[in-house]
Amino acid sequence: MVTAQSHAGKGSFDLHDVSVTYGSETAIAGVSMHIEPNAVTALIGPSGCGKSTLLRCLNRMNDELGNAKVAGRILLDGVDVYDKEYDPVELRTKVGQVFQKPNPFPMTIYDNVAYGPRTQGIRKRSDLDALVERSLTRAALWGEVKKDLKKHAFELSGGQQQRVCIARALATEPEVLLMDEPASSLDPISTQQIEDTIAELKEYVTIVIVTHNMQQAARISDKTAFMLRESMEEPAFLVEVGETRTMFTNPGDKRTEAYITGRFG
């Protein structure tokens, strides 16, 4: 039996002067912030402001894009994840990701969720069964699919597929879950369900979510970070980060206020 790990208190990020360059173009520069464990942090800002780029730094998915270079320091629970000795493959078992578009693998629901654990070498049927059930339960999908675990994931609705993807990411028992506009391709009801799921998930994981939807950020996050790119010639940067309630009622920066009240973006 795999013990139900709770990472309470684990999964905090500290970013020090982080910048990302693609070739000769600097996409984001000078981002320093603390990401609290077991809380939901929303990254907001107009399109092209580097939210997703910053998110991909946290599980080193930028490494896979070939020409992306990350400078600065990113610490996960005090450990530099960009250290030469740090294996990105190991990092990604601790920092999971849910993508913008539902992207289940072309296989059954069960095999989708069991993919991560199997990758880590878990083979025992009873362990896998337990992990699949727990992950689907946490993704609020267990009740709907428990009788159809052998069903092909592509037969599910878009919202259900996205929750399979959330369950799949949870099955490796990560400390942090990165979500890149996870509801942007879904209908309002599915969006609502995903948001409810997120609220319950922070008991188990730290959540960092990119969203272009400010109401969504206001509804689901504890902390909000506002990013901005003022012109195409300059890199994007972090304007401010703070308690979501404060950010939305009494922002410290004029630009945040202008964005939140809908004057641009």
Place this chain on the structure above:
Amino acid sequence: MNRIKRARTVQTVAVAITGAAAAFIIAAALFLFVYIVVRGAPAISWEFLTDVPRKQMKEGGILPAIVGTLALTLGTAAFALPIGVAAGIYLSEYAPRGRSTRLIRLAISNMAGVPSIVYGLFGLALFVILLDLGKSILAGALTLACLTLPVIITATEEALRQIPSDLRQASLALGATRWRTIYRIVLPAAAPGIVTGSILGLSRAAGETAPILFTAAVYYKRQMPDSVFADVMVLPYHIFILATQVTGRPDDIIWGTALVLVGGVTAISVAAATWRSIQRRKVRW
């Protein structure tokens, strides 16, 4: 109004020309097929398929040539599939964009453009003489494998490229290595495309004559091959021999041999296409 009328006329002509080209292709394929069947069918009999040639090849069957072609094609697959698929995976999934990769691609497209008789000479020099394999199934299969490689590499690369990149991302983000991502996610999804493309390449190899002229094929041999070092009769070369070297033979055995070759290749292609469409129905993007 006049302008619109003219545009309509141009449109009608365009449809007519492109449609005629399409119709010509169908007609040519159909004619070829029907002609081979009509001319060849009278020769087909149980004896024709299971007997050795007799009476200076004017009578009897073509079993040694069928066996020889099968052996060569299987041998070709054994060499060309692993190397071709592996190279396709490298090019699609690992190769960095740069000069060396461009060089590999250039080499592949050059390989595809080399005339098959040149492969025959190359096979004679390298496999038959230098590696001392003699005129044999092994030497012929290796030569045909060289000829087939570009097709299989390209088919593999194309099939892999069609797999959405967000599947790869999802796997990598779960802590899978690149290799695990390839063999658990990308390859299974691309398998139908790889198989279809490879079979196309192999069926071309099965019908080639020039590459095996100096490396595997013999004029006449009653015995079945007992090892990969044996030389063999093969269907395409047998057609050539019957048509040019055997006087007083009935024409229908030439067409019968052609029918067996075309029929076999078609059967395999149809089987591959059917399998692929079943896979397609199972997996849709």
